[in-house]
Amino acid sequence: xxxxxxxxxxxxxxxxxxxxxxxxxxxxxxxxxxxxxxxxxxxxxxxxxxxxxxxxxxxxxxxxxxxxxxxxxxxxxxxxxxxxxxxxxxxxxxxxxxxxxxxxxxxxxxxxxxxxxxxxxxxxxxxxxxxxxxxxxxxxxxxxxxxxxxxxxxxxxxxxxxxxxxxxxxxxxxxxxxxxxxxxxxxxxxxxxxxxxxxxxxxxxxxxxxxxxxxxxxxxxxxxxxxxxxxxxxxxxxxxxxxxxxxxxxxxxxxxxxxxxxxxxxxxxxxxxxxxxxxxxxxxxxxxxxxxxxxxxxxxxxxxxxxxxxxxxxxxxxxxxxxxxxxxxxxxxxxxxxxxxxxxxx
Amino acid sequence: xxxxxxxxxxxxxxxxxxxxxxxxxxxxxxxxxxxxxxxxxxxxxxxxxxxxxxxxxxxxxxxxxxxxxxxxxxxx
Numbered sequence: 001x002x003x004x005x006x007x008x009x010x011x012x013x014x015x016x017x018x019x020x021x022x023x024x025x026x027x028x029x030x031x032x033x034x035x036x037x038x039x040x041x042x043x044x045x046x047x048x049x050x051x052x053x054x055x056x057x058x059x060x061x062x063x064x065x066x067x068x069x070x071x072x073x074x075x076x077x078x079x080x081x082x083x084x085x086x087x088x089x090x091x092x093x094x095x096x097x098x099x100x101x102x103x104x105x106x107x108x109x110x111x112x113x114x115x116x117x118x119x120x121x122x123x124x125x126x127x128x129x130x131x132x133x134x135x136x137x138x139x140x141x142x143x144x145x146x147x148x149x150x151x152x153x154x155x156x157x158x159x160x161x162x163x164x165x166x167x168x169x170x171x172x173x174x175x176x177x178x179x180x181x182x183x184x185x186x187x188x189x190x191x192x193x194x195x196x197x198x199x200x201x202x203x204x205x206x207x208x209x210x211x212x213x214x215x216x217x218x219x220x221x222x223x224x225x226x227x228x229x230x231x232x233x234x235x236x237x238x239x240x241x242x243x244x245x246x247x248x249x250x251x252x253x254x255x256x257x258x259x260x261x262x263x264x265x266x267x268x269x270x271x272x273x274x275x276x277x278x279x280x281x282x283x284x285x286x287x288x289x290x291x292x293x294x295x296x297x298x299x300x301x302x303x304x305x306x307x308x309x310x311x312x313x314x315x316x317x318x319x320x321x322x323x324x325x326x327x328x329x330x331x332x333x334x335x336x337x338x339x340x341x342x343x344x345x346x
Numbered sequence: 347x348x349x350x351x352x353x354x355x356x357x358x359x360x361x362x363x364x365x366x367x368x369x370x371x372x373x374x375x376x377x378x379x380x381x382x383x384x385x386x387x388x389x390x391x392x393x394x395x396x397x398x399x400x401x402x403x404x405x406x407x408x409x410x411x412x413x414x415x416x417x418x419x420x421x422x
Binding site: 076 | 356358359360361363364367387390391394395397398399411422
């Protein structure tokens with residue numbers, strides 16, 4: 001037979017790196033596939049926040065592919081992913097993370113890609129018992145079944161704990177050269193990484209999705225509640241990653257830049273939102289998301305002034321600009337920290 | 347050989363890479379693609395994608411708040 005071909009789901013973490021390497025060692029041609037949902041932690045915050053500027057920037061999925069010497073196909077699934085997030089058949093995890101539906105969807109997309117490109121099977125870095133929702137012994141067959149991949153889905157790190165798959169039965173790979181990892185203990189993965197000489201991999205078990213983050217999930221739910229609709233666009237989910245989110249009244253929310261990098265990022269949204277900027281003192285750029293009358297705008301200006309260098313001044317000048325272009329300067333007393341209620345922070 | 351430009355401003359990693367990948371698929375070996383981005387991460391990500399997929403980075407530059415990566419499309 002010609003050399004078998006596998007497509008490997010590459011998240012950028014250690015498990016998919018190892019799983020791919022295990023199969024490459026068996027002489028299989030492997031290429032990587034990485035899906036971008038819009039909620040991926042990868043990259044965005046590095047691009048937005050100034051304090052990360054000194055850290056080397058890299059996309060871990062690309063780094064994994066380069067380390068392995070394989071091609072990587074990055075697929076934009078932002079639009080299709082909305083249905084996964086909004087209508088998960090298997091529900092959510094601890095936060096707004098539809099992990100099981102997400103994995104089913106990604107394996108399904110990988111299967112489609114494999115069919116279209118003449119690949120024989122799919123690899124993931126899943127480990128039995130490692131995650132409470134998507135990586136349990138009882139849910140792993142669900143992923144294989146509902147994705148349509150069936151026995152073409154191979155988990156090399158846990159393969160010896162699972163029923164034999166097509167590539168094993170066909171003799172393309174040897175079961176005994178795969179692993180029987182299980183549970184949340186990361187030591188076997190670290191030992192395997194050491195064996196292969198992988199040292200600079202991304203933090204083991206590090207979350208790669210904002211939806212598993214409690215604070216991010218709260219902001220997302222707040223956005224939906226405020227709009228009375230669970231729809232979202234790419235800009236919405238990007239803005240949830242940036243700044244302090246403060247909702248002093250039900251009708252509007254403020255997004256207050258925390259540093260220069262965020263202010264610069266928020267600058268790109270000044271045509272879509274009412275904005276506030278201190279002019280008498282250095283300070284943040286604030287976007288106002290919602291509807292605000294003049295009194296609301298003054299309240300927003302006082303909060304913005306609170307986060308400026310004039311927070312202790314008696315009066316701070318704030319420029320407000322509505323989306324119709326109407327611009328004015330108002331003098332406000334910065335709101336004392338004690339008056340900003342904890343419940344306002346989203 | 348033809349020269350093309352891709353505007354990937356205001357996109358954040360990995361969107362500039364995805365747009366580059368999709369555009370390169372439509373081009374011929376020898377074509378030149380200049381990608382303009384505002385995400386500084388593109389300065390490392392697009393060259394990494396090129397190395398992985400066998401394309402040649404001719405030039406990278408950081409100008410004010412923009413990043414420019416010039417690529418020669420090669421046979422994959």
